[in-house]
Amino acid sequence: MPEGLRRLPACQGPREGDGVIRPRAVLFDCDGVLADSEGLVNRIVAEDLTVRGWRLSAEEARETFLGLAAPDMLPMIEARVGPLPPRWMHDLSRTIAAAMQRELLAVPGAVAAVQAVAAAGLAVAVASNSGRAELVSKLDRLGLAKAFGPRIFSFEDVARPKPAPDMYRAAAAACGAAPADCVVVEDSLLGARAGIAAGCRVLGFTRETDASVLAAVGAVPFARMDDLPRLLGLQGLAA
The missing domain is CATH 1.10.150 (DNA polymerase; domain 1)
Incomplete structure (x- = not known):
């Protein structure tokens, strides 16, 4: 378990497993996190x-x-x-x-991770620097549009794209959660900066980006989407 998760700001919800505190909402980037695009x-x-x-x-x-x-x-x-x-x-x-x-194909483990998070009762949203039509097309192809419902944000939905915090603040609000009670899942330096600037905790997916690059801006690196439910404190739901 990355030690950094234990030092990040607490959010509402019960403690699970080895002391990780569940967030109220999980905000996903799309490209490289959900979509192998x-x-x-x-x-x-x-x-x-x-x-x-x-x-x-x-x-x-x-x-x-x-x-x-x-x-x-x-x-x-x-x-x-x-x-x-x-x-x-x-x-x-x-x-x-x-x-x-x-x-389009999904990132290995991504669809199951989103389903596990939603099944645990956590709100989920997606926030991407893609255009809206492109983003909706990706989610439809992956079978994830229903899981996110109206909580889908593209650069066209906010004043400023990532690395500005606008998109993740809007996604948190759509989930009914304060940014400090949200975990962002990102794989790019600009996206991680956006999540940190929004006031969220950030998990940095290292499939395409070096862990040290993401850690340098305050994200907690992880390598496998299968591990995400465990890292969120959803014990017993990881693949």
Whole structure:
């Protein structure tokens, strides 16, 4: 058990297992946490920008844009290729959403983890720097839209995308919980910063991001989604 969890602010709910305190709500990022989508998205972005004159591989696109919302990508791209068409973000999001419906898979253990958290009576929400149509498409494909209900937040739903705290504060409010009573599950540096800035506890998923990077901003690293219920104090529900 990561020692850092015991030192984080207490939240409402009973103590479970080895002393971890259950949160009132769990707020999930999507890409890289629930959806194994980053390779697919990065391939589409790289292909689009290569046609426009910025030659990128999928891995280079990941390194350049990890965690960024499309509005934050826009000035970076236009500095390299010139003005983009007015509907570029909309059209790219539709292309990604269509690909998600055909190809997207879940991160191993993610669907079972969300189901275990919801079954334990904790509120759940999802907060992503994706566009709304793209995000809803991903959740539909994974069979998770019903679990989150109306508590789905994209960059289009708040004034500022991650790393600003707006999205996680909105997600906490939708769950009827104070940020300090929520746990955020993130896999990117920008997302972890957003959760910390919102006043939430943050668990940093290390499947694609080095544990030291996430720990440096105050997240508690973990490596397997199967472990999430145990880390939340939901003893007996881990896979």
